[in-house]
Amino acid sequence: MPRNAVIGVDIGTSSSKGVLVGLDGTLIRSAVREHTPDRPGPGRFEMDASVWWREFGELSRELTAAGDTTVVAVGVSGMGPCVLLTDEHDTPLRPAVLYGVDTRSVAQIRRIEKELGADAIIARGGSALTTQAAGPKIAWIAEEEPGLYARARRLYMPSSWLVRKLAGAYVLDHHSASQCTPLYDTHAGDWYAPWAEQVAPGIDLPPLRWSGEAAGVLTAEAARETGLPAGIPVTTGTVDAWAEALSVGAQHTGDLMLMYGTTMFLIHTVPEPLTSPSLWGTVGALPGTRNLAGGMATSGAVTNWLRDLFTGADHTELTRLAAESGPGANGLLLLPYFSGERTPVMDPHARGVIAGLTLSHTRGDLYRAALEATGFGVRHNIETIEAAGGDIRRVVAVGGGTQGPLWTRIVSDIAGRPQELRTVTIGASYGGALLAAQLVADVSIDDWNPVRETVTPRTESAARYDELYALYRRLYPDTMATVHALAAVQDR
Incomplete structure (x- = not known):
């Protein structure tokens, strides 16, 4: 007899991932569809929403092809905040503008800050206005593509677009809304109409629910397209990093989640709202939770770039060579700002720098320097979180x-911090499956996904890394004028 199971699907930057999970948390099957965002110009990252729905259908059919399960609920998540605008019939008007890797909205940020006040935006919305926020992206479309924008009526993100296709519902989760700065009031827990009408005129913003609430049930049409049973509940969903945090139980006060992926994301759960001009203050995925979050624009993206440059090498071989290189990468230091940088630098015009190169440096040294750059960026974010009032008591890694x-x-x-690793580290799709399971059963993440090991920092490396971290912190201001000039050349 087929066992009951749930499906979780996450739409990421470089792939869509799906998992089929038993109600006891057992990972029955997983599947992946790789994709590449479009880059129509410098600092621009877009993706066609048809990719998200097509890949969901492919994943759901692959996961259930064996016929050994009965799917009883679906959970979704996706990269964000993204901006997909549709007309009143839910026809997409253009490809979606992606999250903070897309840096096109600098001029709109300056204008909106001048009109609304930078301090007022932080006070109401929890975050400074940056290229991560959805509001300026909407404003960019309104200003640069006015004919198209005149037909825009609805706002979607990858997770909410899947919900629309699966359940026919127009809805967004509170966390995703809180990244739509300055459209959302984090204190009232709702859209702030005066600013929404000013920044996103004509858009009928979606009703809001919490990530684990049911948005609706699978329609008959969606059942035909996905092979899933009609009538099963579909979660409201959320941004991928927040689903990742749920997948490893990092949602308690004092927790910090580190998400190792194409980008690096950090989510610290706090007991009350905290704000910082260098971080993002948001509501959490679950009712009553608050976060102070950060994100690096690249991490795994840089290691992928190096892999592609080094013909014939793969990550396994390069990791072996990086381990042989040893702490400090034989005197190499890398700034990982290859797509600008998000927190805490908040500089879309930052660029990558590799310092200290000699003719004796190897592929392993370069790959090691890229891995260490992530560590330095994490340490920089942690120090910024704690300076803003955060109290990090536990670090959980995923991805x-x-x-x-x-x-x-x-x-x-x-960073000088131990990191817990859970048994399943697949990430957001597993977190989406957990939320789906909680719609139909009494389950907890500690039962589903217990801790398997803790990585503790080694004291013998501390002095070397302290020295290099000080140089890392100096390297950005010392090279900023040069890389900004080069960024201007690249943007011509």
Whole structure:
């Protein structure tokens, strides 16, 4: 007799991932569809929403092809905040503008800050206005593509678009809304109409629910397209990093989640709202939770870039060579700002820098320097979180970068923090499956996904990394004028 199970699907930057999970948390099956965002110009990252729905259908059919399960609920998540605008019939008007990796909205940020006041935006919305926020992205479309914008009526993100296709519902979760600065009031827990009408005129913003609430049930049409049973509940969903945090139980006060992926994301759960001009203050995925969050624009993206440059090498070989290189990468230092930088630098015009190169440096040294750059960026964010009033008591790691021991070891050594690793580190899709399971059963993440090991920092590396971290912090201001000039050349 087929066992009951749930499906979780996450739409990420470089792939869509799906999992089929038993109600006891057992990972029955997983599947992946890789994709590449479009880059129509410097600092621009977009994706067609048809990719998200097509890949969901492919994943759901692959996961259930064996016929050994009965799917009883669906959970979704996706990269964000993204901006997909549709007309009143839910026809997408253009490809979605992606989250903070897309830096096109600098002029709109300046204008909106001048009109609303930078301090007022932080006070009401929890975050400074940056290229991460959805509000300026909407404003960019309104200003640069006015004919198209005149037909825009609805706002979607990857997770809410899947909900629309699956359940026919127009809805968004509170956390995603809180990243739509300055449209959302984090204190009132609702859209702030005066600013929404000013920044996103004509858009009928979606009703809001919490991530684990049911948005509706699978329609008959969606059942035909996905192979899933009609009538099963579909979660409201959320942004991928917040689903990642749920997948490893990092939602308690004092927790910090580190998400190792194409980008690095950090989510610290706090007991009351905290704000910082260098971080993002948001509501959490669950009712009553608050977060202070950060994100690096690249992490795994840089290691992928190096892999592609080094013909014939793969990550396994490069990781082995990086381990042989040893702490400090034989005197190499890398700034990982290859797509600008998000927190705490908040500089869309930042660029990558590799300092200290000699003719004796190897592929392993360069790959090691990239891994260490993530560690230095994490340490910089942690120090900024704590300076803003955060109290980090536990660090939990998740994501593809936790699969091998080297990267997490390097980050713990540099940041001086132990990291818990759970049994399942697949991430957001598993978190989405958990929320789906909680719609139909009484389950907890500690039962589903217990801790399997803790990576502790090594004291013998501390002095070396302290010295290099000081140089890392100096390297950005010392090179800023040069890389800004180069960014201007690239943007021509």
